[in-house]
Amino acid sequence: MNQNYTTIAQKSSSVLATNKVLRNTYMLLSLTLLFSGLTAALSMFMNMPPMTYLVSVIGGMVIAMFVLPRFAHSTAGIGIVFLITGMLGFGLGPILTMYASLPNGGNIITLSLAGTGIIFLGLSAYALTTRKDFSFLGGFLMVGFLLVLLAAIANIFLAIPAMSLAISAVVIMIMSGFILYDTSRIIHGGETNYVLATIGLYMTIFNIFISLLQILGIMGNDD
Amino acid sequence: MDDLNWMQIVSALALVMFIIILFPATLDKLKNSPKGTSSEWMSFFFPLIVVFLFITLLVALV
Known part of the structure; x- marks a missing residue:
């Protein structure tokens, strides 16, 4: 009987912990998205040159890969998440300025x-x-993502619009898979750090937005 | 090919760097991810089809 109570208590504390990670992740994600919107608006207002996007994305990715994991378990991690998302948002400015100048x-x-x-x-x-539980998707999504990166490198040199369109569509599909995978990891206790969970979900949202912009930009301008 | 500018070269180099960094993690995930059943794969493909149809709708709207 006592063992049953202990099991139930353990389960409920695990559910509470999961809910806390989920709540904190969505809270931080909302704030970082708002912050990105602000930095994007600032970048548009400052009329930043196109290379801002490249510098911001590379800088943001390097910080996310090498700096954030070291500080993810401290309060400094939250500041670093804002730095990364602020940089990515700032990089979006010139892209948004370019799309805003199109007729549609x-x-x-x-x-x-x-x-x-x-x-x-x-x-x-x-x-x-x-x-x-979408944990079985891990290998599949990572391989898919690497293949897309290879295709993107090829298309830098080939510059085929149809290939850009296909790459953007596949990126959206892969990022959709990552949303399922990351959310499922939080629900099932595979990710207990809300700072890392936030940056993972933010990256999927960022990539989906950029890819959708590209698809709608190509399809919406026939001339 | 003649029109390659420094931004394209830096983009390509950055992508190559990301591939090199992500490659070990990808191998690890491939080896250690559990195998999905056919019903689990269906539960993954179903929302993807919905996303695809939704994008088609957005393209029609633009």
């Missing part, structure tokens, strides 16, 4: 933003309500 630009940006939000919320709701 405002519509493309609005649809990309709304589309990204709907995809993220829909997939998160799916993973949260079904509570399915």
Whole structure:
């Protein structure tokens, strides 16, 4: 009997811990997205040159890969997450300025933003309500992501618009898979650090938004 | 090919760097990820099809 009580107590404390990670992740994610929006607006206002995007993305990724893991378990980790997301948002400025200058630009940006939000919320709701374990996707998604990076390198030199379109579509599919995978990891206790969980989900949202912008930009401008 | 500028070269180098960094983690995930059953794969492909249809709708709207 006592053992049953202990098991139930352990389970409920594990669920509480999971809920806390989930709540903190979504709270930090919301704040970082708002902050990115602000830095993107600032970058647009300052009329930053196109190379800002490249510098910000490379800088953000390097900090996310090499600096953040060292500070993820301290309060400094939160500051670093804001630094990374602020940089990525700032890098978006010139891209948004370029799309805004297109005849249908405002519509493309609005649809990309709304589309990204709907995809993220829909997939998160799916993973949260079904509570399915998507841990089997890890290898598949990583291999898919590496193949996409190889294709992207090839297309830098080939510059085929149809290939850009295909790459963007595949990136959205892979990032959708990562949303399911990351959310499922939080639910099942595979990720207990909300700072790392936040940056993972932020990267998926960022990539979906950029890819949607590219797809709608190509398809929305026939000339 | 003649129009390659420094931004394209830096982009390509950065992507190569990311591939090199991510490669060990990818191998590790491949070896250690559990195998999914056919019903688990279906539960993954179903939302992806919905996402694909949703993007098609967005393209039609733009």
